Amino acid sequence: MSASAKGANAPSRELLEKLFRTAYKIRVFESEGIKLYRQGLIRGYFHPYLGQEGIATGVCAALKEGDYIASTHRGHGHCIAWGADVKRMVAELLQKETGYCRGYGGSMHIADISQGNLGANGIVGAGTPLGVGAALANQIRGSDAVTVTFSSDGGANNGTFLESLNLAAIWNLAFVLVVENNHYAVSTRIEESTRDTDLYKRGLAIGVESHQVDGNDPLAVYHLMKDAARKCREGKGPILIEAKTFRHMGHHVNDPGKYMPSEELAAWKAKDPVDRARAALTEMSGIEISQIEAIEQEIRKEFDDAVEFSRNSREITIEEFQQFIAAY
Numbered sequence: 001m002s003a004s005a006k007g008a009n010a011p012s013r014e015l016l017e018k019l020f021r022t023a024y025k026i027r028v029f030e031s032e033g034i035k036l037y038r039q040g041l042i043r044g045y046f047h048p049y050l051g052q053e054g055i056a057t058g059v060c061a062a063l064k065e066g067d068y069i070a071s072t073h074r075g076h077g078h079c080i081a082w083g084a085d086v087k088r089m090v091a092e093l094l095q096k097e098t099g100y101c102r103g104y105g106g107s108m109h110i111a112d113i114s115q116g117n118l119g120a121n122g123i124v125g126a127g128t129p130l131g132v133g134a135a136l137a138n139q140i141r142g143s144d145a146v147t148v149t150f151s152s153d154g155g156a157n158n159g160t161f162l163e164s165l166n167l168a169a170i171w172n173l174a175f176v177l178v179v180e181n182n183h184y185a186v187s188t189r190i191e192e193s194t195r196d197t198d199l200y201k202r203g204l205a206i207g208v209e210s211h212q213v214d215g216n217d218p219l220a221v222y223h224l225m226k227d228a229a230r231k232c233r234e235g236k237g238p239i240l241i242e243a244k245t246f247r248h249m250g251h252h253v254n255d256p257g258k259y260m261p262s263e264e265l266a267a268w269k270a271k272d273p274v275d276r277a278r279a280a281l282t283e284m285s286g287i288e289i290s291q292i293e294a295i296e297q298e299i300r301k302e303f304d305d306a307v308e309f310s311r312n313s314r315e316i317t318i319e320e321f322q323q324f325i326a327a328y
C-alpha cells in the first residue's frame with residue numbers, strides 16, 4: 001500500500017480504518033482460533049487465512065449490501081470481511097447450537113444465505129459454478145447485485161473454473177472471480193501444477209477482463225475490486241482478479257509447512273497485509289497510535305466475548321446431528 005498517496009485521490013480515514021479493522025479482526029480470529037483448535041475444542045480441519053487477509057478485506061470493502069460472495073475451505077476471513085457475527089462463527093467452530101449452521105457444519109461450511117454469503121465450501125473450486133449461478137439468478141431478477149467467488153490456485157485447475165467463467169462471459173454476468181494465488185495447493189507448488197503461473201491469463205484466453213494484483217495490499221485490492229464491481233453493474237462483467245499472496249503457515253493447523261522455503265516466507269511476511277493496513281491508516285489519516293491500540297483492544301474483546309458466548313452455548317448431540325442428516 002503506497003503510504004505516500006496524498007491529495008484529492010487520497011483514501012478517506014473511514015475507508016482506511018475499515019480496512020485495518022477488518023484485516024486485524026481476521027488476524028485475531030485466526031490466531032486465537034488456532035489456540036482453541038490446539039486445545040482440542042474444534043473438530044475437523046482448520047485452514048488458517050493468516051497472510052491472506054488483504055484479499056478478503058479489500059474485496060468485501062468494495063461491495064455493498066445485496067451483493068453476494070461464495071467462499072472456500074479457507075473461508076473464515078471472507079465471512080469476517082463480509083461482516084459476519086464473530087459470536088456465531090466461533091460457536092459454529094465449537095459445534096454449538098448458536099453457530100451459523102447450528103454447529104452442524106463447522107469451519108468449512110459457515111454460510112449465511114440471508115446476508116448473501118453463499119458459504120465456505122469443502123470442495124475445492126466448487127464456489128465458482130455456485131457464484132455464476134447466483135449471478136445468473138440476479139440477472140434474471142433484474143438486480144444490479146454483484147457476485148464474487150473467492151477461488152484459489154488449486155481451484156483454478158478444477159474443470160468447472162473455465163466452464164463457469166466462460167458461461168459468465170457469454171451471458172455478461174455481474175460476476176467477479178477472485179483467485180487467491182498463494183502458490184500452494186496443500187504441499188504442491190503452483191509450478192508443479194501449471195506451466196504458466198500467472199493465472200489471470202486464463203481469463204484473457206476466453207475474452208474476460210482480467211487483472212493481477214498484490215493480494216497483500218488491501219488498498220490496491222479495494223481499488224481494483226471497486227472498479228470491477230462498477231463495471232459489472234454497468235453490464236461489463238464478468239471480471240477475473242488474480243491476487244498473489246502467501247500463507248503464513250502450512251495448509252491447515254497441523255501441517256508444519258516445512259516445504260515452504262523460509263526465505264520466501266520471510267519475504268512475504270515483510271509485506272504483511274495487516275501491518276500494511278495499519279501503516280496506511282497511521283500514515284495517511286493522522287490517527288493517534290493510542291486510537292489504533294484502542295481499536296485493537298476492542299477487536300480482541302469482541303473475540304474473547306465470542307468465546308465466552310460460545311462456551312456458554314449448548315453443544316449439539318450426536319443424536320441431533322444424526323436426525324438432522326437423516327432428514328436430508
Ligand SMILES: Cc1ncc(C[n+]2csc(CCOP(=O)(O)OP(=O)(O)O)c2C)c(N)n1
Pocket residue numbers: 072073074122123124125152153154155156182184185186251
Ligand atoms: C475437488 C477437491 N479435490 C481435492 C480436495 C482436497 N483438498 C482440500 S484443500 C486442497 C488444496 C487446495 O489448494 P488451493 O485450491 O490452492 O487452496 P488453498 O488451500 O491454497 O487456499 C485439496 C487438494 C478437495 N477438498 N476438493
Ligand SMILES: [Mg+2]
Pocket residue numbers: 152153154180181182183184185186
Ligand atoms: Mg493455494
